[in-house]
Amino acid sequence: MDFELTAVQQEIVHGVRQLCKRFPDAYWREHDAAHEFPHAFYHAVAEAGYLGVAIPGQYGGSGLGIAEAALLMREVAYAGAMNAASSIHLSIFGLTPVVLHGAEEMKRKYLPEVVSGKLHAAFAVTEPDAGNDITHIKTFARRDGDYYVINGRKIFTTKAQVARKMLLLARTIPLENTSRKTDGLSLFFADLDRAAVEVRELEKLGRHAVDTNILFIDNLRVPATDLVGEEGRGFRYLLDGLNPERILVAAEAVGIGRAAVDRAVRYAKERVVFGRPIGQNQAIAHPLAEAYAKLEVADLITIKAAWLFDQRKPCGAEAAVAKLLAAEAAFQACDRAVQTLGGYGYMREYDVERYFRECRMLKIAPLSQEMALNMISEHVLRLPRSY
Amino acid sequence: MKILVPIKRVPDPATTIRVLADGSGIATDNVKWVINPFDEIAVEEALRVKEKQPASEVVVVAVGEPAWQEQLRTALAMGADRAVLVRISPPVDTGAVARILARVAADEKPDLIILGKQAIDDDSNQIGQMLAELLGWPQATFASKVELADGRCTVVREVDGGLETLSFPLPGVITTDLRLNEPRYASLPGIMKARKKELKEIPVETLGLNLAPLLKVRRLASPSKRQAGRKVASAAELVSLLHSEAKVL
Ligand SMILES: Cc1cc2nc3c(=O)[nH]c(=O)nc-3n(C[C@H](O)[C@H](O)[C@H](O)COP(=O)(O)OP(=O)(O)OC[C@H]3O[C@@H](n4cnc5c(N)ncnc54)[C@H](O)[C@@H]3O)c2cc1C
Numbered sequence: 001m002d003f004e005l006t007a008v009q010q011e012i013v014h015g016v017r018q019l020c021k022r023f024p025d026a027y028w029r030e031h032d033a034a035h036e037f038p039h040a041f042y043h044a045v046a047e048a049g050y051l052g053v054a055i056p057g058q059y060g061g062s063g064l065g066i067a068e069a070a071l072l073m074r075e076v077a078y079a080g081a082m083n084a085a086s087s088i089h090l091s092i093f094g095l096t097p098v099v100l101h102g103a104e105e106m107k108r109k110y111l112p113e114v115v116s117g118k119l120h121a122a123f124a125v126t127e128p129d130a131g132n133d134i135t136h137i138k139t140f141a142r143r144d145g146d147y148y149v150i151n152g153r154k155i156f157t158t159k160a161q162v163a164r165k166m167l168l169l170a171r172t173i174p175l176e177n178t179s180r181k182t183d184g185l186s187l188f189f190a191d192l193d194r195a196a197v198e199v200r201e202l203e204k205l206g207r208h209a210v211d212t213n214i215l216f217i218d219n220l221r222v223p224a225t226d227l228v229g230e231e232g233r234g235f236r237y238l239l240d241g242l243n244p245e246r247i248l249v250a251a252e253a254v255g256i257g258r259a260a261v262d263r264a265v266r267y268a269k270e271r272v273v274f275g276r277p278i279g280q281n282q283a284i285a286h287p288l289a290e291a292y293a294k295l296e297v298a299d300l301i302t303i304k305a306a307w308l309f310d311q312r313k314p315c316g317a318e319a320a321v322a323k324l325l326a327a328e329a330a331f332q333a334c335d336r337a338v339q340t341l342g343g344y345g346y347m348r349e350y351d352v353e354r355y356f357r358e359c360r361m362l363k364i365a366p367l368s369q370e371m372a373l374n375m376i377s378e379h380v381l382r383l384p385r386s387y
Numbered sequence: 388m389k390i391l392v393p394i395k396r397v398p399d400p401a402t403t404i405r406v407l408a409d410g411s412g413i414a415t416d417n418v419k420w421v422i423n424p425f426d427e428i429a430v431e432e433a434l435r436v437k438e439k440q441p442a443s444e445v446v447v448v449a450v451g452e453p454a455w456q457e458q459l460r461t462a463l464a465m466g467a468d469r470a471v472l473v474r475i476s477p478p479v480d481t482g483a484v485a486r487i488l489a490r491v492a493a494d495e496k497p498d499l500i501i502l503g504k505q506a507i508d509d510d511s512n513q514i515g516q517m518l519a520e521l522l523g524w525p526q527a528t529f530a531s532k533v534e535l536a537d538g539r540c541t542v543v544r545e546v547d548g549g550l551e552t553l554s555f556p557l558p559g560v561i562t563t564d565l566r567l568n569e570p571r572y573a574s575l576p577g578i579m580k581a582r583k584k585e586l587k588e589i590p591v592e593t594l595g596l597n598l599a600p601l602l603k604v605r606r607l608a609s610p611s612k613r614q615a616g617r618k619v620a621s622a623a624e625l626v627s628l629l630h631s632e633a634k635v636l
Binding site: 007008010011012014015018019047048049050052053062 | 421457460461464572573574575576577578579581582
């Protein structure tokens with residue numbers, strides 16, 4: 001047994017921290033307030049080659065595993081919270097279905113552009129009438145010669161304002177005509193063509209530097225070469241990306257949680273009230289110690305899940321546990337950080353309110369805490385399926 | 388152009404340093420180790436020379452324990468071509484380090500040696516000067532600007548009164564100041580490539596040098612805690628207190 005990071009992994013952690021130092025709190029505070037995409041940060045990460053961390057070498061990446069990607073995301077979230085993480089999140093793992101199932105030509109054409117940062121991609125799966133129940137999506141792709149014509153609506157599509165392509169899930173056979181509800185769904189790597197897709201940004205609680213949108217898709221013509229893999233197998237392809245995404249999100253949660261604990265601890269040592277540093281009061285200290293402990297546990301299970309994935313071993317249970325624990329630990333840490341800073345914690349200038357707003361999404365997306373518990377109940381504990 | 392860059396492993400400047408109760412050293416558990424920031428500037432400067440003169444070779448060298456490999460690898464990931472680790476167990480004083488580096492320089496025959504003006508752990512500010520003396524080479528310390536042309540090196544250095552410009556024929560020794568440059572961070576492909584670069588280890592015994600220490604660290608102690616400030620009512624009161632209590636006037 002070995003809990004030590006490899007030399008390359010340690011170098012990655014160090015390198016990413018050095019990179020992130022160039023983007024201090026003020027950068028994130030300002031971009032959040034201005035609702036402005038962090039292009040400079042995104043390009044710095046791309047230029048240093050990190051967007052290609054898990055993309056195979058022949059397409060310009062470094063061909064490392066999800067463990068390395070998770071360390072990258074943890075450190076990025078530690079420095080710039082979810083604005084930083086979400087700006088690159090999809091580039092890191094989002095194209096897993098393309099890497100695994102895309103045609104050679106598609107991979108050669110697009111993956112190097114993702115690695116270099118030239119191509120932003122969005123992930124258009126969730127729909128207004130089909131939340132966690134993905135098989136019930138209504139967006140439909142009708143074959144028309146060498147094209148598909150797509151109609152429907154997508155919601156919560158992140159980065160659609162900056163993206164040129166989107167990985168889009170659509171039905172190619174209506175649900176009622178399939179024997180299994182997971183059949184008849186197809187995945188496209190489609191152009192986000194503004195002439196056929198209206199992109200409307202949604203107002204949200206936080207993470208304002210990275211946009212989330214509703215998409216109205218009206219007769220979007222997509223060449224058949226943009227179909228990923230085979231028609232009708234889209235749902236299965238999507239599953240390949242789910243565990244990596246949960247692992248990365250868990251790592252991001254650990255990062256933002258640690259940032260919050262650090263701020264709170266520093267403040268608790270310095271702030272003197274009633275003649276003593278507030279951190280001397282156990283009512284302040286213990287919750288921070290507890291938040292720290294929970295983040296450590298979440299970090300361990302996250303790295304274990306990543307290790308299992310990279311060893312090509314089943315990791316569904318560990319990835320769900322990691323996501324569940326990390327999101328909870330992050331929320332608790334950020335909440336305690338706000339509490340520790342008192343009135344200042346509620347003020348923009350002190351950053352922890354930003355962490356608090358941003359970390360809340362981790363309990364909802366990409367997998368809600370309830371769905372993570374459903375997975376563990378059903379697939380690990382073998383309890384009857386509840387839905 | 389061949390450039391030798393000696394680097395030292397030091398605690399991350401952001402680490403809180405705790406002195407051991409017996410004063411024999413600092414607590415090293417939970418310490419994150421990094422390249423001495425001034426040496427990192429030296430690596431960066433060497434890499435910039437290499438960018439202008441692609442035929443150059445940048446060799447990083449460290450004098451320390453096996454763990455120092457980590458910092459050499461970081462320098463390789465930044466872009467240095469190869470690394471040399473002279474393995475030695477502490478305690479090592481500055482004179483010994485300078486003699487070892489002079490020996491490595493004699494073997495490597497660099498055109499230029501660039502290193503930090505001091506290490507942030509003991510702040511000695513001695514190695515560069517000693518090394519130049521041992522080699523009989525010119526030196527320019529505290530460099531804030533370096534230019535190379537026609538076998539000569541021109542260095543702008545920060546001195547108390549302002550800036551001084553020196554020029555010397557190669558080979559020579561330069562020590563770096565904070566404002567010389569902003570070091571790059573390693574790229575991911577750089578990190579991957581660094582694994583395949585040469586890192587040669589030399590046991591110090593094989594150099595046959597007399598390294599008997601001339602310097603002995605007797606005890607380390609934390610500086611006394613900063614006292615809380617005090618508000619005074621007027622400038623006159625301040626002056627009188629500086630005179631009567633602080634005794635600085
Ligand atoms: C900031 C943000 C960014 C996002 N980015 C993207 C993106 O880029 N692309 C994309 O496709 N999607 C994105 N999403 C969507 C996200 O991945 C979730 O899938 C989506 O929010 C879930 O759908 P819903 O909100 O309709 O929840 P619903 O499915 O309506 O669920 C509502 C609540 O009921 C609970 N619930 C539902 N069913 C059960 C059950 N059987 N048992 C117990 N509890 C249940 C859920 O856990 C949840 O708490 C994003 C979401 C957010 C908040």
